[in-house]
Amino acid sequence: MGRAPVPERGLTRHEAAARLASVGHNELPGTARRTILRTVAGVAREPMFVMLAAAGTLYLVLGDLGEALLLLAFIGIVMGITVVQERKTERVLDALRDLSSPRAKVTRDGEPQVIAGRDVVPGDIMLLDEGDRVAADAVMLAAHDLSVDESLLTGESVPVGKRGAGTDLPGAAALAAMRPGGDGLPVVYAGSMIVRGGGTARVTATGLQTEMGRIGRALAAVEEPESPLRNQTRHLVRVFTIVAVITSITASVLYWVTRGDPLGAVLAGLALAMSMLPEEFPVIFTVFMAAGAWRLSRRHVLTRRMTVIETLGSATVLCVDKTGTLTQNRMTVHTLVTEGARRCDGDGAPGGREFTTAEHALLEAAVLASEIRPFDPMENALHRLAAKAFPASPADGREFVHEYPLAPDLLAMTHVWSSAAGGPPLAAAKGAPEAIALLCRSDTSRPASIAADAEELAARGMRVLGVARAECPGPPWPVDPRELRFVWLGLVAFADPLRANVPHAIEQCRGAGIRVVMITGDYPSTARAIAAEAGIPADVALTGLEVASVDGAALRIRVRDVCVFARISPEQKLRIVDALKQNGEVVAMTGDGVNDAPALKASHIGIAMGGRGTDVAREAASLVLLDDDFVSIVAAVRLGRRIYANLRKAMSYVLAVHVPIAGMALLPLLFGWPLMFSPAHIVFLELVINPVCSIVFEAERSEDDAMRRPPRRTDERLFSGAMIASCLLQGLAVLAVVGGLYAWWQHDGVGETEARAMAFATLVAGNLALIVANRASRVAATTTLFAKNVPLFWVGLGALAALAATIYWPTLARLFGFVALTPSAVAFCLAAGAGSVFAFEAVKSATRRSAADS
Numbered sequence: 021m022g023r024a025p026v027p028e029r030g031l032t033r034h035e036a037a038a039r040l041a042s043v044g045h046n047e048l049p050g051t052a053r054r055t056i057l058r059t060v061a062g063v064a065r066e067p068m069f070v071m072l073a074a075a076g077t078l079y080l081v082l083g084d085l086g087e088a089l090l091l092l093a094f095i096g097i098v099m100g101i102t103v104v105q106e107r108k109t110e111r112v113l114d115a116l117r118d119l120s121s122p123r124a125k126v127t128r129d130g131e132p133q134v135i136a137g138r139d140v141v142p143g144d145i146m147l148l149d150e151g152d153r154v155a156a157d158a159v160m161l162a163a164h165d166l167s168v169d170e171s172l173l174t175g176e177s178v179p180v181g182k183r184g185a186g187t188d189l190p191g192a193a194a195l196a197a198m199r200p201g202g203d204g205l206p207v208v209y210a211g212s213m214i215v216r217g218g219g220t221a222r223v224t225a226t227g228l229q230t231e232m233g234r235i236g237r238a239l240a241a242v243e244e245p246e247s248p249l250r251n252q253t254r255h256l257v258r259v260f261t262i263v264a265v266i267t268s269i270t271a272s273v274l275y276w277v278t279r280g281d282p283l284g285a286v287l288a289g290l291a292l293a294m295s296m297l298p299e300e301f302p303v304i305f306t307v308f309m310a311a312g313a314w315r316l317s318r319r320h321v322l323t324r325r326m327t328v329i330e331t332l333g334s335a336t337v338l339c340v341d342k343t344g345t346l347t348q349n350r351m352t353v354h355t356l357v358t359e360g361a362r363r364c365d366g367d368g369a370p371g372g373r374e375f376t377t378a379e380h381a382l383l384e385a386a387v388l389a390s391e392i393r394p395f396d397p398m399e400n401a402l403h404r405l406a407a408k409a410f411p412a413s414p415a416d417g418r419e420f421v422h423e424y425p426l427a428p429d430l431l432a433m434t435h436v437w438s439s440a441a442g443g444p445p446l447a448a449a450k451g452a453p454e455a456i457a458l459l460c461r462s463d464t465s466r467p468a469s470i471a472a473d474a475e476e477l478a479a480r481g482m483r484v485l486g487v488a489r490a491e492c493p494g495p496p497w498p499v500d501p502r503e504l505r506f507v508w509l510g511l512v513a514f515a516d517p518l519r520a521n522v523p524h525a526i527e528q529c530r531g532a533g534i535r536v537v538m539i540t541g542d543y544p545s546t547a548r549a550i551a552a553e554a555g556i557p558a559d560v561a562l563t564g565l566e567v568a569s570v571d572g573a574a575l576r577i578r579v580r581d582v583c584v585f586a587r588i589s590p591e592q593k594l595r596i597v598d599a600l601k602q603n604g605e606v607v608a609m610t611g612d613g614v615n616d617a618p619a620l621k622a623s624h625i626g627i628a629m630g631g632r633g634t635d636v637a638r639e640a641a642s643l644v645l646l647d648d649d650f651v652s653i654v655a656a657v658r659l660g661r662r663i664y665a666n667l668r669k670a671m672s673y674v675l676a677v678h679v680p681i682a683g684m685a686l687l688p689l690l691f692g693w694p695l696m697f698s699p700a701h702i703v704f705l706e707l708v709i710n711p712v713c714s715i716v717f718e719a720e721r722s723e724d725d726a727m728r729r730p731p732r733r734t735d736e737r738l739f740s741g742a743m744i745a746s747c748l749l750q751g752l753a754v755l756a757v758v759g760g761l762y763a764w765w766q767h768d769g770v771g772e773t774e775a776r777a778m779a780f781a782t783l784v785a786g787n788l789a790l791i792v793a794n795r796a797s798r799v800a801a802t803t804t805l806f807a808k809n810v811p812l813f814w815v816g817l818g819a820l821a822a823l824a825a826t827i828y829w830p831t832l833a834r835l836f837g838f839v840a841l842t843p844s845a846v847a848f849c850l851a852a853g854a855g856s857v858f859a860f861e862a863v864k865s866a867t868r869r870s871a872a873d874s
Contacts, residue, residue: 030127030145039141046140046156046210046226124155127220132393142223147393149218153211156223157230159195160184160206163219164392165423170212173200173231179215182208195224200231216425218393252738253301253671264296271689278692291697292685296678300713304670307714312663320646321656328642331624332608332660333732335534337600339593339609342540342547343397343483344629344648346554347516351397353405354482355513357473358382375409382510384414385489388448389435392420398483398514421445422494424501428568428589431455431541434501436492447492447504450512452543452587456486459506466508473511478545481553482513518553525654526555533730534657537583537600539593539609544586557583564588567595575599593619606734608653610645627653661732662722668738670717672747673794674709675739677787679751680758681705684783687759694772696762696779700836704826705787708819712791716812720795750793750857754786757856777827777838778849784823785853788816793857 031039124137125147132147137155140146146158154168162184169179185206190198200209208221210230227233272289276282313323323329343349356363358378375383387406390399392415406414415437422436422445432451439446449459453474457467474484488506498504529536536556540547544561551558561584567575576599585596593611597619600607608625611617620626620641628641629648645652685697758779765775791812826832828840841849 029130031141031143032129036128036139036141036144039143040139043141043229044227045138047138125149125152140223140226142226144223146221146223147218148208148214148221149391149393150214150216152214154208154214156210157225158208158221158223159189160208161189161220161222163206163217164420165217165425166214166219167216168208168212169215170200170209173209173211180205182206182219184219189222217423218391253305256739257301260296264293267296267686268293271686275689284695287698288685288689288695291695291699291702292682292689296682296685300674300709301671304667304674304713304717308663308667308670308718311718312659315659315663316643316656317646319655319659320649320652322644322646323642324644325642328625329660329663331606331642331734332657333664334606334734335608335625335657335660336731337535337537337605337607338529338653338657339537339539339597339600339607339623340650340653341610341612341629342538342542342550343516345610345645345650345653346522346538346550347518349397349516349648351401351483351514351516353401353512354515355477355511356382357477357511357513359510378510380409381489382487382512383409385448385509386450386485386487386512387414388418388437388446389433389450389487397516398485401514402512418446422492422497424449426451428591430458430502431587431589432459432486432501434504436494436497443491445492445494447490447501447506448487449489449501449506450485450487453484453486453511456488456506457508459490459502459504460488460508461505470508470511474543475545477511477513478543479549481518481546481549482515483542483546484511484513486511518550519649519651521651523553523555525651528654528727529657530555532657532661532727535583535605537579537585537596539585539588539596541588542586544584547584547586551584560584561586564592567592572599572602576602579603590616590619594622597623606731608657610653611641658722658727661726661729662720664732665723665726666717666720668743669720669794670713671738672743672750673717673790674713675744675747676750676754676790676794677705677709679748680755680783680786683751683755684758684762684779687762691763693762693766694776696776698837701780704822704836705783707822708784708787708815711811711815716791716809716815717795719809719811721807721809723796750790753859754783754790754853754856757852758782758786761852771839773837773839774841777833777836777841778845780836780838781823781827781841781846781849782853784819785850786856787853788819789854789857791816 123134124140124144125132125134126140127133127145127147137153140155142156144156145161146155148154148166160166160182163182166182167179168182180201180203183204183206190206195207198205198207200212207224209232210226211232225231225233268289271292272285275288276285279285309326309329312329313326316323316329340346343351356379358376361376361378363379383402383406386402390396390402394400394403418437418439420435421438424434424436426433430451432449432455434447434449436445436447449456453470454467457470460466470486474486477484487509489509490504490506492498492504526536536554538547538551538554538556542550544563548558548561551561560582562578562582563585564587566578567585567588570578572595575595579596579599580603585592588596590611593609593616597607597609601622601624606625607623608627609619609623610627610629611620612629616628620628625643626641627643627645629645643656681697681702685702687693688695761782762775762779765778770778795807795809795812826836827838827846832838833840
C-alpha cells in the first residue's frame with residue numbers, strides 16, 4: 021500500500037482554537053462529577069451527620085437553644101471540612117484523568133505535535149502509528165501496511181486493513197455509507213486501535229458526531245477489582261456499627277430505667293453511638309488513595325488503577341527493559357562494520373574523512389529499513405547520521421510499497437521501496453545479526469565472523485544490528501522475506517550509556533528484598549555488560565531460544581535465579597511473567613509496545629513507558645512511567661510502602677482513640693456518675709480526629725528503614741490480631757488514666773463541671789499523645805516527637821487553642837458544661853493524658869529490648 025506525502029500543513033493554532041470553541045471537545049458524556057451539592061447530600065446521609073441532626077433536634081425540643089446552635093455550628097464545620105477534602109480529592113482525580121487521557125499526534129502549523137485526544141477538531145491531520153488509539157473519525161490520506169482493530173465498534177476481533185485515499189477523497193455521502201469492519205476502506209473510526217503500520221488521516225467527526233457517538237457506545241473505563249483493603253475497612257466499619265448500635269440501645273434503656281429520663285437516655289445513647297462509630301475509616305482510605313496517586317504523579321508515575329497502590333509494597337520482582345529504562349535512551353551510532361573495515365567515531369566523520377561507498381550503502385539500507393517517522397531511539401540515531409552522510413534522504417524519490425514486520429522466528433524487519441531510478445524495487449532489512457546472516461544465506465565462514473564481531477561489540481555494552489539489501493521481484497510480493505536474495509552490508513553498533521543513578525537504585529531494591537530482572541531484545545553480551553554495570557547479577561543470561569525450548573515447569577526453575585533475559589520477543593515476556601507468578605513472586609513489569617500488553621496485564625503491577633510507550637501498553641498497565649526512568653519505579657515502590665505504612669498508622673490511631681472516647685461515654689452510665697459527654701463533646705473530638713487521620717498521617721514521611729524491609733506479604737491483613745491488640749492497649753491506657761481520675765474526682769467531691777473539664781482536657785492530651793505514638797510503628801514514640809510534620813503542628817496547636825476556648829471563654833464553657841481551670845490543673849491534666857500513652861510505650865519498648873536481648 022502506498023503512502024503519499026501529506027498534502028497540507030494541517031490547521032493553524034488559531035483555526036484549531038476556533039473550531040474547538042465551535043464544536044466542543046472531542047469527548048463523549050461521561051459519569052457526572054461530584055458537585056458541591058452532591059457532596060453535601062452525601063455527607064447528610066452519613067450516620068454521624070444523622071445522629072448530630074437528631075441530637076440538635078432533641079435539644080431544640082428540650083428548649084436548650086444554645087446547645088442546639090452549638091451542634092448546628094459543628095454540623096457546618098464538619099460539612100465544610102468534608103466538602104473541602106472531597107473537592108481536593110476530586111481536583112486530584114481530575115488532574116490524573118487529564119494526564120491519563122488518550123493522546124493524539126497531529127500536524128498543526130506544519131509541525132507534528134502531541135495533544136490531548138479531547139482537543140482534536142474536525143480538519144486536523146492525524147499521524148497514526150502502531151499502538152495508537154484513533155482519537156476521532158477520519159479519512160485516510162495515506163497508509164502503509166495499516167491494520168486496525170475495530171472490535172470496539174463491531175465486536176469482531178480480526179483486524180481490518182485500511183488504504184490511503186490519496187487525492188481521491190470520498191465525498192460526504194460515500195463516507196456516510198461506509199461502516200466499521202470493512203476491509204480496505206479509506207476511513208478509521210474513533211476508539212479503534214492501530215495494530216500494524218501507520219499513516220496520515222484528516223479528521224471528519226469528533227465527539228458525539230463520531231460513529232461511536234452516534235451508536236451510543238462510549239469507551240468505558242475498565243472496572244477496577246474490589247480493593248482488599250477497602251473490603252477489610254468496610255467489614256470493620258460494619259462490625260463497629262453493629263456493636264455501637266446494640267451498645268447504645270442497651271445503655272439508653274439502662275439510663276432510662278435507672279434515672280427515669282427518656283430524653284436524656286436518647287441523648288446519652290446518641291453520644292455513645294457517635295463515640296463508637298469509626299466513620300473515619302472510609303475517609304482515610306479515599307484520601308490516602310487519591311493523595312497517593314497525586315504523590316506518585318509528582319514522581320513522574322501516573323496511577324491508572326488505584327488498587328495498584330496497595331500492591332506496590334508487596335513487589336518482589338521488577339522486570340525491566342534495558343533501553344531507556346536503565347540507560348539514558350540517547351542512542352548514537354557508535355560503530356559501523358563493513359567488509360574488512362571498521363569505523364568507530366560516533367555520529368560524525370573524524371578528521372574530515374568522508375564516508376566510504378560501503379558505509380554509504382550500509383547507512384542507506386539501515387535508514388530504509390527504519391520507520392519513516394522514527395520513534396525508536398536507534399532509528400532516530402540512524403536518521404541523524406544519514407543526514408550527515410547524504411545530501412538528501414535515502415527515501416527521496418522512492419515510495420514505500422511493502423513491509424515484512426518483525427516475527428518471533430525471524431528477528432528482522434524488511435521494508436520494500438520502489439526504485440528511484442526505475443529499476444526493480446529495493447528490499448532493505450535490519451535486525452539481529454544472526455537473523456540478517458540467515459537472510460543472506462551466507463557461506464559457512466561468514467556467520468562465524470559476523471557472530472564474533474557482534475559478540476565483541478555487544479560485550480562492550482553496545483546494541484548491534486545487522487543490515488542487508490536485496491532486489492525484490494513483484495508485485496506480487498513474496499510471502500516470506502527469506503525468499504529474497506539478500507546481500508550482507510555490515511553491522512551497526514549503538515551506544516546508550518547507563519543512567520548514573522541506576523546502580524544506587526538497584527542497590528536499594530536489593531536491600532528491600534526486590535530482585536531486579538532485565539528482559540531485553542538485545543544481544544546477550546550487551547545485556548550482560550549493561551546488567552553488570554548496573555549491579556544486576558549477570559553471570560548467566562537466558563536467551564529467547566532457550567526460553568522457547570523449555571516447557572513451563574523447566575522455565576519456572578530457570579527464572580528463580582536468572583536475572584538477565586536477552587533476545588526475548590514480546591510474546592516470551594508473558595511466559596516469563598507467568599513463570600515468576602507461579603513461583604509465588606509479586607511481579608512488576610515494564611513495557612512499551614503493542615505486544616507487551618498481555619504481559620503488562622498479566623503482571624501484578626504493569627508499568628507502561630509514558631515517553632516511548634504506545635496507547636495499547638498504557639491502557640493495559642496499572643502505572644505509566646512518564647519519564648521512562650528506572651529510578652522512578654524505585655521511588656514508586658518506596659512511596660507505595662510509605663502509603664501503606666501511613667494508612668496502617670492512621671487506622672491504628674483511629675482504633676486506639678475511639679477506645680477512651682467510647683469508654684468515657686459508657687462508664688458514667690454504668691457507675692451512675694454525671695455524664696461526661698454530650699454530642700457536642702464528641703463532635704469536638706471528631707474535629708481533631710478527622711484532619712489528623714486524613715491529613716497528618718498522610719503527610720508522614722517514610723521511615724528510615726522503609727527500603728530495608730522485605731516486601732509485605734500479599735495475604736497480610738491490614739488489621740492483624742497484634743495490631744488490634746496494640747491499639748486496644750493504647751486506648752485502654754488512656755481510658756484507665758482518664759476514667760480513674762474522673763472516678764477519683766467524683767469520690768473527692770470535685771464539682772461536676774470542674775471534673776468534666778479536667779477529664780476532657782486529659783482526654784484531649786491523651787488524643788494528641790496517641791498521634792505521636794502511632795507516627796512510628798517500629799521505633800519508640802519519643803523518637804517521633806520532633807520529627808517534622810507541618811500538618812501535625814497546626815492541628816495540635818488548633819486543638820489546644822480550641823480546648824482553651826472551651827474552658828476559658830464563658831459562652832463556650834457554659835455550652836460544654838465546663839468551668840475555668842487553674843493553670844496548674846490544666847498542666848496536670850495535659851501531663852496525665854500524655855503520660856498515659858508514653859508510660860505504655862515505655863513498657864512496650866522495654867519488652868522489645870528484653871526480647872531482643874534474650
